[in-house]
Amino acid sequence: MTGFHLNLSLLTPWHFRQAWRLPHVDPLAHLDIGHFRRLAQAAEDAKIDAVFLGDGPALGAGIEHAPDTGLDPLILLAHLSGSTEHRGFVITSSTAYNSPYNLARRFNALDHVSKGRAAVNIVTTGTPAAAANFGLDDHPDKPTRYRRAHEFLDVVTRLWDAWEPGAVVADRTSGTYADPKRIRTIDHHGEFFSVRGPLPVPAGPQGRPVIVQAGGSEGGLRLAGDFADVVFTVAQTQPKAVAFRDDIRRRATAAGRHPDDVKVSLGVVVLVSETEEEARRRERELYETLPLEKLVAAVVTSLGLPAGRFGPDDVITTDALPEAPAEGAFSAGFNASTRALIAERPRTPRELVHRSAGGAGHRLLVGSATQVADDLESWFRGGTADGFTIMPADTAVDFENFTRLVVPILQARGLFQTEYTAATLRERLRLPQPRHPRAAARRDHRAHRLTEVATPATPSSPSGRTRKEA
Amino acid sequence: MTGFHLNLSLLTPWHFRQAWRLPHVDPLAHLDIGHFRRLAQAAEDAKIDAVFLGDGPALGAGIEHAPDTGLDPLILLAHLSGSTEHRGFVITSSTAYNSPYNLARRFNALDHVSKGRAAVNIVTTGTPAAAANFGLDDHPDKPTRYRRAHEFLDVVTRLWDAWEPGAVVADRTSGTYADPKRIRTIDHHGEFFSVRGPLPVPAGPQGRPVIVQAGGSEGGLRLAGDFADVVFTVAQTQPKAVAFRDDIRRRATAAGRHPDDVKVSLGVVVLVSETEEEARRRERELYETLPLEKLVAAVVTSLGLPAGRFGPDDVITTDALPEAPAEGAFSAGFNASTRALIAERPRTPRELVHRSAGGAGHRLLVGSATQVADDLESWFRGGTADGFTIMPADTAVDFENFTRLVVPILQARGLFQTEYTAATLRERLRLPQPRHPRAAARRDHRAHRLTEVATPATPSSPSGRTRKEA
Known part of the structure; x- marks a missing residue:
């Protein structure tokens, strides 16, 4: 059986933000790197594919009652990548409040330093509080945000592709370090961005870091079909999830991709204890804080x-x-x-x-370890998803309960990996190194006027940009 | 004796970019996290105050002959902060191509996760290649860049100060998490930026991450006098260095700060071997690559x-x-x-x-370990600097030679620390937690119209924002 990927959210605290009032919870855990290190290590011990951090660049409402958005996830996860070897990192970044050159360069760097474990979760950020931190009176409307996101990912992926494999020659005798004909400027001039490129350095081990997309609007789904390696989604019922996955696979096909090249990761809030009784007691306790x-x-x-x-x-x-x-x-x-x-x-x-x-939207799954494993297996076998993004209901308890109690059951059933074997996150998720058809077409179109700086890409080019890991 | 801070550059390769042609040099070292981990560990073993990475967000000219700018330093150093305990990180960031909210938030996060070891080296970035990656036809002129940098640091420092110490109450009984009156919006509307603030989380262990400034133009010196904790500079002669340091101290005084609250770190390119003869041989070898x-x-x-x-x-x-x-x-x-x-x-x-x-501008210091130590001691005792930013001539050799051969001599002479004692980089550099007088004045001025969201700051306020570490 293939698939069944597990992505664990480190977001602290989140769905039950008022859980800081419970006696066993540290109200400052979201600022404590020791807390995140323990979770990251538990994830690595359980052979989890990746850990995940959502984000929004603003202080939201309600700080008088509970902590809000935490530390910048790019920094927090780059730091955590320094103390583990295998686990991937899914880092939420806004296309509204980053520049594509900086984002492409930072995830390129993360891919190098983590040896192929970087993933970016692209969001468009729709809150007025964030807009006000970046010089906007109000946030752009959704169609504008998604047009920007689409152009953003087009630029970012072309920047990631700009150095052909083998562009660095490093011939000590002749003194030739790199072949500039194999390092492309991208010369992008679009509605939102003008970016010359290239990045200062070649691609990291994954070629392109893994692209995750989470928005469910029409613009988000189009973005997913064109660019996403993984789509992170929400469903309360199996039929809804199956229909969503079918839709995403159709969209990928329409964009000239293989449907298996887009994985669906379904969000589930998990509250798990040794017994159902204990899980129900903890559920009541959590709801009392809301x-x-x-x-x-x-x-x-x-x-x-x-x-x-x-x-x-x-x-x-x-x-x-x-x-x-x-x-x-x-x-x-x-x-x-x-x-x-x-x-x-x-x-x-x-x-x-x-x-x-608690109204967060994702499905809450409460039970004993066996019940939780049964539920996830049923949803997986029902064709709802290629894996799950697990959001611990109470981060202080459920992250470690899930890795310690549920994962061994999933492993014993042959659903989930017992070892890290693939070298990179992209390989572990059985994703090809995509070659975005539109980007390739654009390069062909421009080739004649780029002869000074680039070798034209042709459809038959054996360039390693295509299915590098295949 | 106080002072004598040591900051070591990790930039690979740099002053002798063509050194990749030498048989002992790895031409891809600048992409190899193992290389940087070894250097970082050598720095920590030698009790170096901080490691440093310069940067420019573009591929410069000459890639056919030598590698250029490397991996994004924010990511590289955030990653390295995960595998060491004490050493600080000086990360170059451009005020031209970052937004103040993102930069303030990322260094706030780095300060939390590294437990008080973050420093930002502010540069204004004046290359057309960088401008073209961020939608500009040409880079802004120097006065504009420095006006932007000044406003940028004003915003960033106010964002860092926005949560008063003690703003988080976390009273489980009443359910009060934080006191919103002690978390300020900054409501900045300036020439370049509009930023509401605050950051989503309180300040890290340093209060404000350490601010380093490196520009020597009038705009740069003004910026240094107003904001810098450390000024990174260049001098080929002792009188020039002494005059520069006196000038910076005068400017700090004029800005209402204590002159000892600005440290001068003098750049020196070091080429050191066990014997002078071997150092001179290596010098000839390096020059032959140029x-x-x-x-x-x-x-x-x-x-x-x-x-x-x-x-x-x-x-x-x-x-x-x-x-x-x-x-x-x-x-x-x-x-x-x-x-x-x-x-x-x-x-x-x-x-x-x-x-x-090789024309890089910084002074090249070549010799045996004793000669190098003698030279640095003479410059230090001559009042030229509070410490040095050491740039290894050949990163593959001189970084480790400096830490292994020169540092023990400086320690034996009582010039340099033999243990890490202070908890944070700011304390180690004997820097106060500054309270920028202009920012404070602006807050006072605005206090009456911020009463809905903030407690007015008064000059007599015992707020921990002032000299937190004193």
Whole structure:
């Protein structure tokens, strides 16, 4: 059996932000590198494929009640890469508030220093709080953000491809260090960016760092079909997840890629203990920290309904829902996922809050280690995903409980790897070194006017940019 | 005796870029994390204060003959911070091609994860190659770049100061996590940036990461006087160095700071072996890798003279020099340093190239370990600097030779530390936690309209932002 990749979120605290009030939780854990080192080591011991950090470059609302976004994930994970050997790193970066040259160069560097373990999770960042930290009065609308993200990834991937393998000659006798004809400028002039390139150094072990994409809107899905190696998504029901995965695979095919070259990683919030009883006790404890009224209002408005219209225990049916997802909804993916849950059968706001780990949107999975393993196996065999992004419900407990209790069961069932064998994250995920067809076409188109600086790429070129790991 | 700080450059290869042709040099060392780990460990074993990486975000000219700028230093050093405990990191970052919010946040994160070892070396980046990677047709002129840098550091330092110590309350009983009145927005609207702030998390162990400044133009010196904890500079003669240090101390005083709160770190390219004879042999070997004609032309034009006017062995006198440094000269500091050398006595271009490590500008110091230690001691006792930024002539040899051969002599003479005692880099350099007077004044001025979100800072406020480490 192939697949069943596991990606573990280090985000601290997250879905249950008020968990800092529990006696066993360190309220400053999100600033404590020792905390993250322990989690990273637990992940490596369990042969987890990658660890993951979400992000948003701003202080959000509610700091009086709970910690918010934490340390910059690029720095935190680059630092952690210095103390482990195998595990990959999925680092969330915004296409709205980074420049493509800096981002391409930084992930190139991370790929070199980590020996092929770097992955970037591309997000477009839609919050006004972030916009205000970067000189914008309001955040750009979603279509603009995704047009920018698309151009951004086009530039970034071409920068990553700019040094042909073998461009460095290093001939001591003649004194030739590199062949400049095999190091391309990209000479990009688009709607959002003008970038000459190339990067100062050749590509790292992966060629291109792994590209993860997480947005569920039409723009996000187009981006995924064209560029993503891994799509990180949300689903509350198996049919919804299967349909999503089929859609992504179709989009990849339409973009000239093999459908297996895009992996779907399904987000699940996991709360796991030795026994179901203990897991349920901890679930109650966590829910007691949450401000239920606010969360009910949030889930109701996120569906495009008036906040006051439904109390915690009023039933919401599909008839009550507006036809389209709310205009400008923060996340199209979360919205579709919650609607699918109501389509399955009518639900109360309280139930929706509980099913989605306090209203965060992702499915909450509670149980003993065997129950959690059974559930993940069932979803995997149901064709919902190529793997899971596990978000520990209580980071202080569930990250280590998952690696210590659940992973050995998945390994014993032959679902999950027991050793790290592949050299790079890209190989471990069975991803090819993609050659983006549009980028290749553009190079061909431009070849005649780049003869001074580049060798034209042709479709038959045996360049190592294509399926380097195949 | 206080002072005598040592900062070691990891830049590979640099002053003798063509050294990759020597049989003992790995032409791909600048991409090899193992190479940097060995150097970092050697630095830690020798109790070096900090390691340093210069940078420029572009591929420069000449890749056919030698490697250029290397891996992104932020990532490389963040990674290396994961495998050592004590040594500081001086990371060059451009104010032209970064946003202040991202930079402030990333160095805040690095300070947390490295437990107080982060330093940023602020440069304004004046190359057209870099400009073309960031959407600019040409790079901004020097006064504009320094106005931007000044506003940049004003924003960054205020972001670093935005959480008052004690803002996080974490009272489990009441559920109060932080006091929002003690977390300031900065609401900056300037010529170059609009930034609301604050950062999502409190300051790290240093309060503010250490600020290093390296530009020698008037704009650079003003920046240094207002903001720098450490000024990295160049001098070929002791009188020039003493005059520079006096000037910097005067500027700090004029900005309301104590002159001892700005340290001067003098750049020296070191080529050291067990014996002088062996060092001289290696010096000849390195010079044989260099294209002398090009370097002679470069040093002549850098002085504002026509390239063809002076052959390698023609004598240049002060009378031949134009009155002011060449307009738009890449580096005012390097220019002044070379002029001081000619003022001492007439020099030939060949001599200038040799004295400045192949025309790089910094003084080349060649000799046995004792000779190198004698020289550094003489310059230190001459009041030229508070310490040195050592640039190994041949990174493959001189970094480890310096730490293994020279440092023990400096330690035996009581000049250099034999143990790491201070907890943070800032403490080790005997720097206070500065409170920038202008920033403080601005806060006072704005206090009345920030009452919704901030407690006004008053000059008598016992806020830990001031001299936290004193």
